[in-house]
């Protein structure tokens with residue numbers, strides 16, 4: 001039985017359907033269809049009017065890829081009434097969403113996420129993007145999908161790194177919004193990644209994360225306030241990602257970033273050091289990295305954080321936990337405290 005959730009975003013409402021084989025529902029959407037597929041994901045049987053296969057990898061999340069999607073649509077003479085279908089992870093979803101936001105000033109699109117990260121986070125909420133050599137996600141648009149079809153069966157072929165990386169975003173969601181979800185992850189422990197149960201445990205995780213993400217998007221679609229808490233672990237994490245030249249994948253970097261943010265919050269007395277410790281232990285159980293490679297100097301990481309696009313005139317803006325299940329955005333934290341957090345977070 002498929003589960004159906006609703007995301008009532010201000011610019012458009014849509015269903016998020018979760019269950020075995022739900023990708024087949026693509027056929028019920030009107031219009032001619034362009035399938036945009038990640039090169040590592042075989043087509044399960046989506047019959048479209050045209051297809052474009054993307055070269056996998058964050059380094060190909062470029063405006064050139066967006067242009068190639070739009071050109072394929074133009075070659076097929078697709079119109080504003082037609083539909084793009086994204087089949088892949090967060091990279092494919094972000095690129096297809098961006099192309100659909102700008103092709104003929106906007107066409108409809110649906111998301112069929114195939115990574116855990118995309119199922120629990122990227123496919124819901126309408127943020128679309130491409131990277132520039134100057135930085136990640138610097139161009140994009142808010143453009144909500146018409147539907148999100150999540151079949152956890154796709155997870156069976158995912159690499160261990162991509163599975164644990166997706167789990168980092170699940171931990172993020174739990175720490176900022178849902179203490180009960182955190183307890184469940186803790187109780188499941190390492191078996192959740194070493195012997196993953198995609199038929200029930202993961203369905204529950206995906207459902208809960210989508211529900212929470214939809215609620216946040218409903219209350220703040222364009223990130224004027226609350227939505228920013230979804231960036232927990234990401235300001236620290238992006239610094240690690242960038243410093244590693246993206247050899248440390250996003251989810252792993254976010255895990256390190258959450259540990260650094262957790263240490264800082266404990267130093268500031270925002271949450272207890274025992275809560276920071278619980279977060280650390282959970283990340284370790286999920287086989288995620290929690291420390292920065294020794295050769296990454298704290299001062300260099302801080303320098304990267306200074307150019308984060310979420311900063312304002314009061315300096316580096318961070319999301320920090322108040323307790324497990326609740327977080328808030330703070331700015332004006334002395335940089336020497338951030339340096340100390342990085343130091344405490346080293347190998």
Ligand SMILES: NC(=O)c1ccc[n+]([C@@H]2O[C@H](COP(=O)([O-])OP(=O)(O)OC[C@H]3O[C@@H](n4cnc5c(N)ncnc54)[C@H](O)[C@@H]3O)[C@@H](O)[C@H]2O)c1
Nearest residue numbers: 040056089090091092114115117118121122127154157158
């Ligand atoms: N729009 C948003 O709100 C949002 C939120 C979070 C992250 N993101 C973006 O998402 C991206 C990260 O997403 P991701 O982790 O899914 O990365 P990804 O799309 O690069 O996928 C990771 C890897 O898994 C492969 N893959 C995909 N599905 C597979 C499957 N079923 N079996 C085997 N391999 C498969 C891909 O080819 C790739 O090598 C980043 O670019 C990030 O900025 C966007």
Ligand SMILES: [Zn+2]
Nearest residue numbers: 169234250254
């Ligand atoms: Zn993320």
